[in-house]
Amino acid sequence: EAQVTQNPRYLITVTGKKLTVTCSQNMNHEYMSWYRQDPGLGLRQIYYSMNVEVTDKGDVPEGYKVSRKEKRNFPLILESPSPNQTSLYFCASRRQGATGELFFGEGSRLTVL
Amino acid sequence: AQSVTQLDSQVPVFEEAPVELRCNYSSSVSVYLFWYVQYPNQGLQLLLKYLSGSTLVESINGFEAEFNKSQTSFHLRKPSVHISDTAEYFCAVTPNFNKFYFGSGTKLNVKP
Numbered sequence: 001e002a003q004v005t006q007n008p009r010y011l012i013t014v015t016g017k018k019l020t021v022t023c024s025q026n027m028n029h030e031y032m033s034w035y036r037q038d039p040g041l042g043l044r045q046i047y048y049s050m051n052v053e054v055t056d057k058g059d060v061p062e063g064y065k066v067s068r069k070e071k072r073n074f075p076l077i078l079e080s081p082s083p084n085q086t087s088l089y090f091c092a093s094r095r096q097g098a099t100g101e102l103f104f105g106e107g108s109r110l111t112v113l
Numbered sequence: 114a115q116s117v118t119q120l121d122s123q124v125p126v127f128e129e130a131p132v133e134l135r136c137n138y139s140s141s142v143s144v145y146l147f148w149y150v151q152y153p154n155q156g157l158q159l160l161l162k163y164l165s166g167s168t169l170v171e172s173i174n175g176f177e178a179e180f181n182k183s184q185t186s187f188h189l190r191k192p193s194v195h196i197s198d199t200a201e202y203f204c205a206v207t208p209n210f211n212k213f214y215f216g217s218g219t220k221l222n223v224k225p
Contacts, residue, residue, distance in 0.1 A: 035215075056211070100207060100210050102149075102157070102159070104156030107154075
């Protein structure tokens with residue numbers, strides 16, 4: 001089954017404790033991206049990657065890091081989480097050259113105390 | 114820069130009634146437009162898209178949207194809604210399929 005898998009789905013952590021949210025897709029997609037969803041703000045793009053070792057900032061990259069060492073994986077790293085990073089995070093992928101359809105994971109709800 | 118405005122945060126409607134969810138965007142360049150749907154506790158799914166050609170686009174489940182360049186709008190409509198259409202709907206634009214800009218979402222609540 002074609003899918004985008006995120007882990008963990010739920011996490012409660014404390015300020016300053018480094019964490020990584022993993023994202024993996026099995027569709028051989030070149031493009032992957034991360035979003036955060038906040039009430040009243042919709043989805044905002046954090047980072048995207050057009051292919052292995054190629055990443056670029058979205059609209060809200062501050063406080064996040066990403067890496068793309070393998071085509072299927074695109075982890076989101078919070079080096080020192082803060083309460084304003086409490087949010088619902090989505091990973092998405094698409095085939096390069098495809099006409100824009102993004103395939104989304106089921107989301108990771110992160111709470112930073 | 115691009116921005117997307119969905120003025121209606123919630124739209125309550127009775128089953129079998131028509132509905133319109135509004136989306137306006139601003140952009141200094143040409144953009145491609147999308148509507149995504151999010152069911153509870155799920156990720157977003159593509160509903161329909163406008164890339165070029167006919168300004169009226171349709172989905173397989175009866176939704177349609179019309180691109181109006183002069184009004185910079187891409188409103189979503191359905192002539193008769195079902196309970197199963199209850200979800201949150203997001204309008205999105207992209208100038209290049211790499212950076213995507215989403216609206217704040219409209220929660221459609223279909224009542225029996």
